[in-house]
Amino acid sequence: MTALLMRDLRLAFRAGGGFGLGLAFFLILAVLVPLGVGPEPQTLAVIAPGILWVGALLACLLSLDRIFALDFEDGSLDLLATAPVPLEAAVSIKALAHWLTTGLPLVLISPVLGLLLFLPAEAYVWLIVSLGVGTPALSVIGTFGAALTVGLKRGGLLLSLLVLPLYIPTLVFGAEVVSRGAMGLAVNTPLALLAGITAGAVAILPFASAHVLRINLR
Amino acid sequence: MVLNVRDLACARGGLPLLEGVSFSVTSGAALVLRGPNGCGKTTLLRTIAGLQPALSGEIDCPPDAIAYAAHADGIKATLTVAENLRFWAAIYGTCETSTALERMNLCALAERAAQNLSAGQKRRLGLARLMVTGRPVWVLDEPTVSLDVASVALFGDVVRAHLAGGGMAVMATHIDLGLPEAEILDLTPFKARLPETGSGDFDEAFL
Numbered sequence: 319m320t321a322l323l324m325r326d327l328r329l330a331f332r333a334g335g336g337f338g339l340g341l342a343f344f345l346i347l348a349v350l351v352p353l354g355v356g357p358e359p360q361t362l363a364v365i366a367p368g369i370l371w372v373g374a375l376l377a378c379l380l381s382l383d384r385i386f387a388l389d390f391e392d393g394s395l396d397l398l399a400t401a402p403v404p405l406e407a408a409v410s411i412k413a414l415a416h417w418l419t420t421g422l423p424l425v426l427i428s429p430v431l432g433l434l435l436f437l438p439a440e441a442y443v444w445l446i447v448s449l450g451v452g453t454p455a456l457s458v459i460g461t462f463g464a465a466l467t468v469g470l471k472r473g474g475l476l477l478s479l480l481v482l483p484l485y486i487p488t489l490v491f492g493a494e495v496v497s498r499g500a501m502g503l504a505v506n507t508p509l510a511l512l513a514g515i516t517a518g519a520v521a522i523l524p525f526a527s528a529h530v531l532r533i534n535l536r
Numbered sequence: 537m538v539l540n541v542r543d544l545a546c547a548r549g550g551l552p553l554l555e556g557v558s559f560s561v562t563s564g565a566a567l568v569l570r571g572p573n574g575c576g577k578t579t580l581l582r583t584i585a586g587l588q589p590a591l592s593g594e595i596d597c598p599p600d601a602i603a604y605a606a607h608a609d610g611i612k613a614t615l616t617v618a619e620n621l622r623f624w625a626a627i628y629g630t631c632e633t634s635t636a637l638e639r640m641n642l643c644a645l646a647e648r649a650a651q652n653l654s655a656g657q658k659r660r661l662g663l664a665r666l667m668v669t670g671r672p673v674w675v676l677d678e679p680t681v682s683l684d685v686a687s688v689a690l691f692g693d694v695v696r697a698h699l700a701g702g703g704m705a706v707m708a709t710h711i712d713l714g715l716p717e718a719e720i721l722d723l724t725p726f727k728a729r730l731p732e733t734g735s736g737d738f739d740e741a742f743l
Binding site for chain 1: 603606
């Protein structure tokens with residue numbers, strides 16, 4: 319299992335591995351929004367939580383189709399399915415590797431981008447906390463979507479359509495945590511709901527993903 | 537240990553291809569599947585490997601005994617030969633990769649990125665993976681595609697050593713591996729009759 323995680327991380331960091339794709343997208347979005355909306359700090363401060371969360375979500379979405387598609391094309395997925403590693407564990411590891419290469423860098427870089435968008439000072443800690451709690455759900459739900467569409471040629475569009483509705487609760491509660499934090503209000507309720515979605519997704523979806531993978535590999 | 541297949545029927549894409557396939561392979565024996573293209577060799581091997589369910593019939597073999605090698609080798613282009621092999625060794629819980637490298641004549645290529653290998657060298661790496669699985673039953677789907685004559689002989693030796701060590705092999709191949717003792721099973725007589733239309737379960741369409 320460690321071997322699978324290390325392999326996925328190594329592949330992501332080597333040339334053409336796709337690490338940095340989501341990060342670059344997130345960066346571009348945060349740089350372009352002030353240019354498009356105008357530089358007024360008041361306007362930007364109001365929309366910053368939403369923009370940062372939407373950016374993180376779309377950045378995650380960009381790299382989803384790589385989770386299984388590459389392994390499917392070169393035959394590793396068939397071999398992994400017949401290997402002694404349970405498919406549920408392999409799927410969880412893949413989601414973890416996706417989060418480590420996409421979600422975690424977004425969490426770490428988000429304060430810098432918050433600065434670009436004049437995010438109020440009180441909101442920074444909640445931005446990091448909400449992204450840290452919410453992005454694992456994006457990776458796990460995305461892995462489920464990738465498992466559903468594995469083997470389809472150009473399945474990216476279908477994948478986005480399937481996954482986006484499932485992302486909405488995470489987006490709503492994640493952005494709510496940050497905007498409430500920015501206004502100095504209590505964030506307990508949205509944060510608890512956000513954490514609940516993540517915990518539920520992590521607990522249930524690997525089994526669903528492994529099952530649809532088995533069906534798709536037939 | 538025995539691999540027993542009894543009255544097996546299998547389908548590809550919802551279309552039954554084979555039915556009534558029965559055979560038995562014991563330790564130290566090899567079975568070569570023959571038949572024209574599209575007769576169901578790959579489907580039968582995938583069914584034995586557990587990648588798809590059989591329509592009917594039984595496969596009697598411990599599920600953790602089988603190592604499957606498909607048309608695609610499962611090689612990651614940006615990893616080196618040694619890294620690719622070490623990954624599969626770690627997945628199967630064996631650590632030793634040097635014997636496999638040596639036996640498939642890959643030592644000189646160990647540090648080369650897999651994207652720079654020729655088709656035959658990739659195939660040799662794919663077959664070396666079998667040796668690091670440490671599993672007794674090899675299920676091989678056209679293992680000799682794109683191998684040159686010397687490599688085919690090399691692979692023939694590897695299979696023979698595997699059989700001598702108590703292993704077994706079921707393979708689909710069109711060429712002679714130099715295994716005179718291998719039993720040959722022609723799949724042509726097992727071709728499934730066309731199914732009666734309208735008998736399919738409606739839910740099956742969605743699986």
